[in-house]
Amino acid sequence: MKHVRLGIAASAAAIVLALMPSGAGAAARNQQTPASSCSDHSLAAPNQSLNPLPTARRAGQKIDIFAPVHNTQSTTRYNTLFYLQLAYADAGTGHVSGTPTVWWRVDHGPWKLIHFTFHRGRHNVNAPYWDTSELPMGTFAAHQTKTVEISTSFSALSSNGSYFGYEGFSIPSCQPGGPWYQGTSSFSLYYQPSSRR
Secondary structure, eight states, X not given: OOEEEEEOOTTSOOXXXXXXXXXXXXXXXXXXXXXXXXXXXXXXXXXXXXXXXOEEOSTTXXXXXXXXXXXXXXXXXXXXXXXXXXXXXXXXXXXXXXXXXXXXEETTOOOEEXXXXXXXXXXXXXXXXXXXXOEEEEEEOTTOEEEEEEEEEOOTTSOOEEEEEEEEEEEOOSSTTSXXXXXXXXXXXXXOOGGGO
């Protein structure tokens, strides 16, 4: 099956998203990380280029997104976490149909299916979106770079139009009540089946 493959360029302009991560799953994090390591931007990741915009032209066509995540510090980062949010940008009414299917993996490891939670949008207020809990991403040695890959496909029931993605990379929270993102990345997808042109 044909894939649309897109690497995330370090020099690309960031996509400005109206939706920010909800922090779902933060309560499950352990609280053993020293305060000095919180929000230190130690897991750096670039945003993707907007040109060309990756587009799926038929149901089931996969779009692969690659995000190199780099530990900028000289210390090891343990128990790192990955968060994904996918928003439907064209929902002026706040409605969307057909949940996208998304798989993810790190450094060519085994593919894992993402299980989303859906959040309804409100007319002219915010777009509907799906998001995950924080997912375990493993250990980053000092100055190590790993590539996080996500593969997205749409069904025949999916709403056509623009989708915005937000990826958050974090370490376990050093205090209760919320996530500490060490790095973020964003991307955009477009679903336009040929039969709907």
